[in-house]
Amino acid sequence: MVTEIDAPGSDDRLVVSGAAKSYGRPGAQRPALADVDFSMNRGQFVSIIGPSGCGKSTLLRLMAGLEHPDTGSVSIFGSTPAEASAAKMIGFMPQVPALLPWLSVLENVRIPLKVNRRADARRRELPGHRPPGTADPVALLTELGLADSVRALPHQLSGGMQQRVAIARAFATQADVLLMDEPFSALDEFTREATQDQLLKLWQKLVTTVVFVTHSVSEAVVLSDTVVVMSPRPGRIAAVVPIDVPRPRRHGLVEAKVLHDYQDLIRSKLQSAGVSSS
């Protein structure tokens, strides 16, 4: 059964159906993911939360086409992850910013724009794609508060600033879906909250679909339309929690209380799934 995260729509959904994945040599394989089903609509911000080792990154890699499920399938708006990846429909943001140290901030953001024409042509041929396009790197960096740092080298920036450069780079190609693997886990709380706000502003402005892996219950609640709770290894979808709170979510005591209630709900779902603490 596919867990619907929102109302169904034709090719405008990202769908994972019955995906299972094991690692290890034949005869000694250990399952990492078992029978994962869900679907989400274009433009949603969905977070995946679960205990360490439950397969969150594996699931993201299946969506990115970096690995293949042993059984089941993944559809990115009607295309396979391999097709979507070749057509640059997918942006991937890892835990570490992975900036090229010899290039300036601006040059780092421009890297994915040196996309060959073949990728643009492929994107036009696929169903459910956005028209190939780019966001202006300087405008993105300005939006992220880095207008004065465009000529700086990565080592001259703080960790939070480097992560913002990586966000700008991820948004630069206007990918249809951004897959983000714990991008803020190394940031201090203050920087993390500021960076979350900036990510949300760009997400709303550029109308991108985001799948965001995190260990943080509060981060998942404040960012997401829907939080997907995974059980311990082998990972399954234990619960899908829509966060029905208007945006922006940071202001006002009433909203803060609602957000805390959602955090409690997700913690209880994690406990029911067999996670001892979060």
Ligand SMILES: Nc1ncnc2c1ncn2[C@@H]1O[C@H](COP(=O)(O)OP(=O)(O)OP(=O)(O)O)[C@@H](O)[C@H]1O
């Ligand atoms: N390439 C691999 N080879 C062998 N085992 C792997 C490989 N990749 C992941 N695993 C195992 O699969 C399981 C799921 O890993 P994964 O990194 O997806 O979990 P995770 O939920 O993202 O963990 P964390 O929250 O700690 O980052 C883990 O037990 C991990 O050791």
